[in-house]
Amino acid sequence: MKLNNRSNLSLIAASVGGAAIAGFGLAAGRDLYKGTKNNAGVLLLLGAALVCPYIGGRELVRGHDRGFWGTLFLTWIGSIFLLLVSIAASSAIIFYFWLFAASNNNPASVGGAVIIGAAITLLIAAIGFLVGLYQRPKRLKKFSIVRENEGFLLLNGFQETNGTDITHYDLHGNALRFLEAHPTKIVFMAVGRRGKRAFIELDKDGKMIAYSGIA
Incomplete structure (x- = not known):
């Protein structure tokens, strides 16, 4: 919500x-x-x-x-x-x-x-x-x-789905599932791509500074 x-x-x-x-x-x-x-x-x-x-x-x-x-x-x-x-x-x-x-x-x-x-x-x-x-x-x-x-x-084309299996899509249409948040990054799993992750890097105040794409 x-x-x-x-x-x-x-x-x-x-x-x-x-x-x-x-x-x-x-x-x-x-x-x-x-x-x-x-x-x-x-x-x-x-x-x-x-x-x-x-x-x-x-x-x-x-x-x-x-x-x-x-x-x-x-x-x-x-x-x-x-x-x-x-x-x-x-x-x-x-x-x-x-x-x-x-x-x-x-x-x-x-x-x-x-x-x-x-x-x-x-x-x-x-x-x-x-x-x-x-x-x-x-x-x-x-x-x-x-x-x-x-x-x-x-700017990075993120779309929030409010779903559970796929929670977001990025600018390139990659399906992502939010996994967890750390003080330095937000972690996603790339849905349908085994072992692949994507990250949003955060500064010390929680400001988003970079998106890794799927790696």
């Missing part, structure tokens, strides 16, 4: 080395879910209060490969919505605990809970904002490499 109509190869090349990290993150997420699914309501509220502002602050600045409408709705409106949801969740949690500690001299206050909730949200959002700024240069560089890889594939 393609992402944003981009070639899978251009994305794979720019992302070599990230698969292990992503796999670890998914596995950790599954384990966390299994261990806490019985407390889904509480976790949902805590997640909205603590995770949403971090994501909202980070997504505002970390850099995205989006058009005008994607930037408007996902980056800006989406991030602001997450912050508002977090303020509501934080305020609800604070007010809930405030009720237990309330007394005649210090009654629970909805307004006070909202103020404290907003302050916590902004603090966490600021952390996410700083993380997003740190990630931004690397992400923008990756997007640039993906676009350059798209140009390389177009």
